[in-house]
Amino acid sequence: DIQQYIEEHKNDKGFSKVNFGLRSGPVDDLSGDTNELSVDGANYVRPAVGGFLGATEATREVAIENWLKSPLQTALAIFIISALIFRSLMVAGILLFTLLITLFAQYGLGGYFTSVGNWSGNLAFHLLVTLSIAMGLGVDYGIYMISRLREEMQATGGNWMESLRNTQNTTGSAVIISVVVLLGSFIPLVGTDLANTWGLGIYIGEALIIDVFTALMLLPLLVYWLKPKYVFGDNR
Missing domain, CATH: 1.20.1640.10 (Multidrug efflux transporter AcrB transmembrane domain)
Incomplete structure (x- = not known):
């Protein structure tokens, strides 16, 4: 399960460049990024896979x-x-x-x-x-x-x-x-x-x-x- 793997390894060094929060604004301006939802707590949201990889994983599960x-x-x-x-x-x-x-x-x-x-x-x-x-x-x-x-x-x-x-x-x-x-x-x-x-x-x-x-x-x-x-x- 790809999503379970991400959940278990989200703090690994290899995921240091992966953004688990919300991204907004132009690609060269990251000031609008927020990681609130990816921080453990009441508002925590489990990391999910998006894009083509996410669609492929979803169809595989179905x-x-x-x-x-x-x-x-x-x-x-x-x-x-x-x-x-x-x-x-x-x-x-x-x-x-x-x-x-x-x-x-x-x-x-x-x-x-x-x-x-x-x-x-x-x-x-x-x-x-x-x-x-x-x-x-x-x-x-x-x-x-x-x-x-x-x-x-x-x-x-x-x-x-x-x-x-x-x-x-x-x-x-x-x-x-x-x-x-x-x-x-x-x-x-x-x-x-x-x-x-x-x-x-x-x-x-x-x-x-x-x-x-x-x-x-x-x-x-x-x-x-x-x-x-x-x-x-x-x-x-």
Whole structure:
């Protein structure tokens, strides 16, 4: 916490040229300065950081508070909407499970960048939005696969292997093409010197790769093991 550090070290020699009071008047005339508020007592005001550094610190604190809260709210909304669309808590749970894999993988990526001191890709405020984007992309692919599996199960009379093969050959191929196109859009962003844009490209690129594997490999396994009625009907 930058502000706590300043509070603890405000009397250090290194802060001798830092003004903790109120500054007024022209820059070459300091006669209007007053340090009354920075002196311990009834009117004491804790030193704060202003300017660009202060704005950066404030957004960092807000981001830290929302790194768990915002994605979990998004996940809850996705779970409720999926349950209403498919009329199945099990299907909604399967979709939520695949989303959490992507989410925690991104947390891991942020932790890695923090550990190596790469502040363009750490858990900072400019990458908070990428979590919801990645979760939205992931649930799209899952919805496509589950909906097509249901249609194929009805068309094949409950033959799971044939339904899965048809789904992978059609919807699965479309998912792969979609991911390749999106990756082609985000990978060039990794070459930029802008931290925000670079982080967006890295995080979304990672999420897309994970999403395609969970949608085409993990999700069919979960559907087969759990056999939700929405997909299998009376053939469970």
